[in-house]
Amino acid sequence: MPIKKNVYQSTRKGPHLVVIGAIHGNEKCGTQAIEKIITEIESGQITIDKGSVTFIPIANPQAYDKHVRFVERNLNRCLYPKDKPVSYEDHLDTDLCAELDNADILLDIHSYHTNGGAFGFIGTTSQAEIDYAIALGLKHYVYGWSEAFSNDTPSNIFDSMGTTEYTRHIGNLPALSDGTITHKGKGGIAITLECGQHDNPDNAAIAYDTIIKALIHLGMIKSDEDHNRTEPPIFIQMQTVFIKEKPGRFVQDWGHCDTVQKGQTIAIYDDGEEVRAPEDGLLVLPYARSDHSKREEWFYFGKQTDSPPPKTQQSRNKK
Numbered sequence: 001m002p003i004k005k006n007v008y009q010s011t012r013k014g015p016h017l018v019v020i021g022a023i024h025g026n027e028k029c030g031t032q033a034i035e036k037i038i039t040e041i042e043s044g045q046i047t048i049d050k051g052s053v054t055f056i057p058i059a060n061p062q063a064y065d066k067h068v069r070f071v072e073r074n075l076n077r078c079l080y081p082k083d084k085p086v087s088y089e090d091h092l093d094t095d096l097c098a099e100l101d102n103a104d105i106l107l108d109i110h111s112y113h114t115n116g117g118a119f120g121f122i123g124t125t126s127q128a129e130i131d132y133a134i135a136l137g138l139k140h141y142v143y144g145w146s147e148a149f150s151n152d153t154p155s156n157i158f159d160s161m162g163t164t165e166y167t168r169h170i171g172n173l174p175a176l177s178d179g180t181i182t183h184k185g186k187g188g189i190a191i192t193l194e195c196g197q198h199d200n201p202d203n204a205a206i207a208y209d210t211i212i213k214a215l216i217h218l219g220m221i222k223s224d225e226d227h228n229r230t231e232p233p234i235f236i237q238m239q240t241v242f243i244k245e246k247p248g249r250f251v252q253d254w255g256h257c258d259t260v261q262k263g264q265t266i267a268i269y270d271d272g273e274e275v276r277a278p279e280d281g282l283l284v285l286p287y288a289r290s291d292h293s294k295r296e297e298w299f300y301f302g303k304q305t306d307s308p309p310p311k312t313q314q315s316r317n318k319k
């Protein structure tokens with residue numbers, strides 16, 4: 001079942017941008033922004049001057065229709081083509097990955113469950129990736145996701161692989177059941193845009209503005225307006241992901257980017273075990289309703305850094 005997409009190509013050579021909405025079916029701001037831009041391109045208000053752009057307004061159609069995050073599997077984890085698809089989302093992988101195989105740049109648009117504003121989940125695989133992220137004009141950028149989430153085993157690298165990780169990945173993918181090794185020869189740069197809490201009224205406007213800034217940064221559209229940043233961004237380096245392992249609760253109504261001190265109690269399990277901050281830092285996306293029976297992510301712990309992440313060509317897969 002092919003995923004619906006809209007492709008716009010200039011006659012001038014240039015980068016290939018892929019913009020995705022509704023990887024999670026209940027996060028519809030990306031879809032709304034993409035549909036607005038498609039209308040503007042088709043009516044001639046916006047012209048793609050260089051390269052090409054692929055819009056995927058609804059990456060997970062059944063989840064979108066049901067207004068749920070996913071139907072059977074989080075489409076933003078374990079994302080790679082599978083020769084024996086089992087879940088509904090497994091059947092979407094091949095099509096979605098084929099689009100990402102051709103992406104030079106990815107913008108994947110989401111919203112989230114906790115009170116808070118827009119931020120980007122960024123990678124640090126190259127200066128081009130960092131420059132792209134900063135050009136999108138967001139205030140907060142969270143990085144180090146892969147390092148915090150996965151450990152050194154190859155299987156975990158693929159377990160934690162979402163759209164951005166798949167786009168950046170270069171090298172072998174999990175072997176097919178007959179032993180065939182698939183090799184991904186090209187990597188792109190990628191960002192996950194989190195527009196804000198699911199119900200924030202300005203999510204779609206933020207998504208639209210960010211897509212426009214991506215197109216300007218890549219030289220794909222022209223703009224007379226000044227889109228330069230007025231203040232420097234804040235970077236948050238992810239340290240640890242905390243999985244909810246058994247019944248428990250937060251000790252207060254945490255919000256995204258709330259600060260905590262070393263040793264401060266963040267949550268208490270019903271058996272009395274306390275979950276404390278490992279050092280001074282910030283909570284990233286605390287989720288009070290995380291389901292322990294599904295071993296869902298409860299919160300992430302991060303540290304603020306003043307400067308952009310260091311330039312490094314080292315791939316997380318070499319860890």
Ligand SMILES: [Zn+2]
Pocket residue numbers: 023024027110111
């Ligand atoms: Zn999402």
